[in-house]
Amino acid sequence: MRGRHSKIEVRNGTLVKKFYPQFRYNFWKELKFLSTLQPFSFVPRLYGSDPFRLEINMEYIRGVNIGDVISSIGSEELVEIMDACRTLDRLSIQKEEMNHPDRHIIIGNRIVLVDFERGVIRDRPSNLTQFLTYLNFKRKIMPKDDLISMMKSYKRNFSERAYIQIRDEVLRRID
Numbered sequence: 001m002r003g004r005h006s007k008i009e010v011r012n013g014t015l016v017k018k019f020y021p022q023f024r025y026n027f028w029k030e031l032k033f034l035s036t037l038q039p040f041s042f043v044p045r046l047y048g049s050d051p052f053r054l055e056i057n058m059e060y061i062r063g064v065n066i067g068d069v070i071s072s073i074g075s076e077e078l079v080e081i082m083d084a085c086r087t088l089d090r091l092s093i094q095k096e097e098m099n100h101p102d103r104h105i106i107i108g109n110r111i112v113l114v115d116f117e118r119g120v121i122r123d124r125p126s127n128l129t130q131f132l133t134y135l136n137f138k139r140k141i142m143p144k145d146d147l148i149s150m151m152k153s154y155k156r157n158f159s160e161r162a163y164i165q166i167r168d169e170v171l172r173r174i175d
């Protein structure tokens with residue numbers, strides 16, 4: 001497989017992401033964020049890295065891309081994804097591109113987010129709000145203005161209470 005920034009290979013059942021030389025800084029960013037996030041199950045296990053070859057060896061995740069199942073995923077999966085976004089928000093890690101995560105959220109035995117090379121540290125990260133914007137665009141869960149006003153109150157102080165409110169509202173409206 002070939003991404004825009006790397007070549008992806010499967011070796012002995014594991015995945016090797018080899019960055020093109022012009023993207024060496026992306027290699028370091030991906031390694032940093034994957035390392036930081038190892039305590040959480042929503043990233044691939046990290047097996048090793050080679051800074052000379054610009055390679056990162058990680059768990060190969062079997063599953064389907066969210067883009068292929070977004071119209072039918074259920075509340076259990078949605079909670080897992082929203083919780084992952086919330087965790088990233090709390091850690092001030094902005095993954096980037098969560099408003100079009102079609103090939104970067106894999107749904108298998110568990111939910112896994114891949115591709116952290118664009119990650120940045122942000123005071124007011126938008127992982128959850130971007131994902132919900134994507135979800136609402138695809139599923140028309142609620143009127144746009146309702147979502148915007150809930151997201152505004154979430155982004156005011158990123159409180160747990162505002163998060164739970166927005167999460168429960170999404171769940172209530174999908175079924």
Ligand SMILES: Nc1ncnc2c1ncn2[C@@H]1O[C@H](COP(=O)(O)OP(=O)(O)OP(=O)(O)O)[C@@H](O)[C@H]1O
Nearest residue numbers: 003004005006008015044059060061103104114115
């Ligand atoms: N750990 C993994 N397990 C399974 N599939 C993966 C894994 N990492 C990446 N992939 C698959 O390979 C594709 C390309 O990976 P990735 O996005 O990390 O590469 P990239 O060079 O950054 O590409 P892009 O230009 O799309 O950002 C992903 O969309 C995903 O489908």
Ligand SMILES: [Mg+2]
Nearest residue numbers: 003005115117
């Ligand atoms: Mg990428």
